[in-house]
Amino acid sequence: MDFSAFPPIAAILDTAYALLMGLATSLEPLAGPAAAAASVLLITLLVRAVLLPAGVAQAKAEQTRSRLAPKLRELQRRHKGNPERLQRETMKLYADENSSPLAGCLPMLAQAPVVAIVYTLFLHPTIAGHANALLTEQLFGVPLGTSLFASVAAGTATAATFGVFAVVVAIVVVVAEITRRAFRPVVDDSPTGSPLAGAGMARLAGALQFTTAVVALFVPLAAAIYLATTVAWTLVQRVLLRRRYPLATA
Numbered sequence: 001m002d003f004s005a006f007p008p009i010a011a012i013l014d015t016a017y018a019l020l021m022g023l024a025t026s027l028e029p030l031a032g033p034a035a036a037a038a039s040v041l042l043i044t045l046l047v048r049a050v051l052l053p054a055g056v057a058q059a060k061a062e063q064t065r066s067r068l069a070p071k072l073r074e075l076q077r078r079h080k081g082n083p084e085r086l087q088r089e090t091m092k093l094y095a096d097e098n099s100s101p102l103a104g105c106l107p108m109l110a111q112a113p114v115v116a117i118v119y120t121l122f123l124h125p126t127i128a129g130h131a132n133a134l135l136t137e138q139l140f141g142v143p144l145g146t147s148l149f150a151s152v153a154a155g156t157a158t159a160a161t162f163g164v165f166a167v168v169v170a171i172v173v174v175v176a177e178i179t180r181r182a183f184r185p186v187v188d189d190s191p192t193g194s195p196l197a198g199a200g201m202a203r204l205a206g207a208l209q210f211t212t213a214v215v216a217l218f219v220p221l222a223a224a225i226y227l228a229t230t231v232a233w234t235l236v237q238r239v240l241l242r243r244r245y246p247l248a249t250a
Helices: 005-048 051-079 082-098 106-121 149-153 159-182 199-208 211-216 221-244
Strands: none
Touching: 005 051, 005 106, 005 221, 051 082, 051 221, 082 199, 149 159, 159 211, 159 221, 211 221
16 A cells, blocks of 8 residues: 555655655756755755754753762662652652653654655655656766665666765764764663763763664665755764763762
């Protein structure tokens, strides 16, 4: 079943298609053949700008969690034999602070539909019953609708394909490494510490920074551009907001 043909979804895709094509037409005098790719980048920046208040909320939530960390460790020590009581007291602590353990998750959740729309727009030959002209758009000779994995599997990958994807993936990897180094989680391997704060989880969190680079190999080039742009924005935003909302000193 093709969910993109479902009327409400088709209408959303058609609106997004018209927006991207309009932007590409507007940017063509400046970007030339790369106008469609530039429109994807611009859409990414606009989405992240709209989500800036959610990013501020995320930074505040991280600051609150760091300030509550000693109290949480004390609760874990006091109620380690009573998980239900521990959970209840933890939720009460967050409620007293007008916060939540899940506070700040909105930026990730809100971007999921946008990535899905960009992915779908560069995947289907038709959108809402008409030909998808976005699939004819290219960046340095590489169609925006192709993925590195698919082109290699089909034997159609060119030097330009490897070159463009290498640049996009390299950006994601460099940003991931900087993020990993700049935002290392605090490790607590003490007997009363949470398992989620141990060295193993810290290593796992660091490794997860690089999953976006793997995803970029399998999605259309347009979606990979979106991913590279958004991770770069996220890094800069986190650095600036961390200065504005520093974590509590241990």
